[in-house]
Amino acid sequence: MTTTTTTAGEQAARDRDLVARYGSPLYVYDLDRVARARADLRAALPDGVTLYYSLKANPHPGLVRALREGPGGCRAEVCSTGELASALEAGHRAESILYSGPGKTAGELAVALAEGVRTFSVESAGDLRRLGAQAVRQGVVAQVLLRVNSAAAAATTSIRMTGTPSQFGIDAETLPGLLPALLDVPGTAVAGAHFFPLSNSKDEESLIAEFTATIEQAANLQSELGLPLRMLDIGGGFAAPYSVPGERPVYPNLRAALEKTLDTRLPRWREGGVEIACESGRHLVGDSGRLLTSVTNVKESRGRTFAILDAGINTLGGMAGLGRLLPLSVDPAFHRTGEPVPVSLAGPLCTPGDLLSRSVRMPPPEPGDVLAVPNTGAYGPTASLLLFLGRPAPVELLLSGGEVVSASRLVTTRTEVV
Incomplete structure (x- = not known):
């Protein structure tokens, strides 16, 4: 992609012209920068990893469409029927969408299933039962990722999303006792696990440490408890500056580190035996x-x-x-x-x-x-x-x-x- 350098004076003139034409306040999103962010993140991930765009960062259908289209296009991760509508408007197929969030109601689950969504991340046994009840009513089977709240944290920086009491995920230490019942909820089929241990990690070392711990824990859950693992969503945590000057970070060592851990702990991933996924919001559009x-x-x-x-x-x-x-x-x-x-x-x-x-x-x-x-x-x-x-x-x-x-x-x- 060809890029040109814009001076501060030229940028100022363009900004003033846009405000004169469209008024203010005014948000301006550059789709070329969105494409570069996606390409950079794809380069930092192993080939074959499924990449979801988290609409919570910005659900504008034009941005969602731009991230879906072209080489390395993203799938959509949504947390509400409003975000689902934006994803569908942007051309996403419902069956490719991941529906997550800790407060899914029976009503919104019914809407999502009726639209054709079939993959859900569930945060608790109650969340799973509500989903199963709606799936049974519609005569379908929902594929489920169990979101896991790990007992410990590997990273020492960034916004912590795991290792503490939380509304997010099933506490890892309770899974041995819960898993048999979770695997037997009518209308659902457990397809794997979902982790999201940290957010906005500017420190690549912490990001690698957390992803490594996630993969190891998922492999242990599979071998020790018999957790089905056709898909593993290792979460996100990719950073971007917010409302201040600065450059979006890159992660030059991430690909090799992920490949090494996956080859060791989940060697079937290269042949598609385990679909590896991750998700990003702010990093792709910030x-x-x-x-x-x-x-x-x-x-x-x-x-x-x-x-x-x-x-x-x-x-x-x-x-x-x-x-x-x-x-x-x-x-x-x-x-x-x-x-x-x-x-x-x-x-x-x-x-x-x-x-x-x-x-x-x-x-x-x-x-x-x-x-x-x-x-x-x-x-x-x-x-x-x-x-x-x-x-x-x-x-x-x-x-x-x-x-x-x-x-x-x-x-x-x-x-x-x-």
Whole structure:
């Protein structure tokens, strides 16, 4: 893929032009960067590994479609009927989708099964029984991955997702007593195991250690307990910077390390005896996005400068809700000269919690200035307080080859329930 270098001034001019055409706040996603992220991750994984895109990072159907199409296309991992609808809209076949999540209701399981989804990750015995009951009603059999909450953690960094009391997964130490009953739930067939031990691992050593421990534990469950292992989802944990400058990490040693462990513990994987899968969200789309936001007002208050933006926690909430500040940085698209000063960036909402940063150093802002928040392709609008105070959702643009190929806005409506 041919790439061109864009200067800061050229990028600023393009940002201002996009805001003039589409308004702000405005999310801009570059599909070329999405393709590069997928290619890089594919290169870091052994050949034949199934790669799922986790829609929780960004369910925009255009992004989901781009990750599905072309060489090394991703399958879809969803956690709700809304994400399922986005995956189907993007062209995914229902039978290729993995449905996961700790709070699956009987109603949504019925919808997923009716749409043709057949592979589910289950988090508990109750989750499995609910799935089985719905499958029996529809006369089908659901293929099941048992999500395992390991008793110990191998990695020492990143966001821990295992090794502690959790709503996620079946505690590993309980499996010997539970497995016979789990294998005998009508409407289901246990196909393997699902692990997700950590998230956002910038440290390749920790990522390798956790994947190695996962593969070893799955092999032990198969040999010692008789756990069926036609498929093993080893999870994810691939990192990307969020709302700050930085480069998406690469994992040059991961492929060889995974192949070595798989060859030792699950040697049938190369012939397809065990399908190995992993999943990624932020790593695939995080560095594709920029949030453009305009300064609507500037004020001084007791020695502090506040820039009031048209984007707040309703636009870039980062799953945080009220009261948590993001480690946020901005590129001033206006490229104003002047000695940088500390500026508090506040959103447009009528709550003191709508503060994106208390101290971003930037040239003194003025109303009408456009700011750009980098690396916001993941956990943007749908991870924010989008409905709070009823402000319009931001426009979302898709670029390919530098040209706009899609412009859309999420719209919410209230309907009567009967």
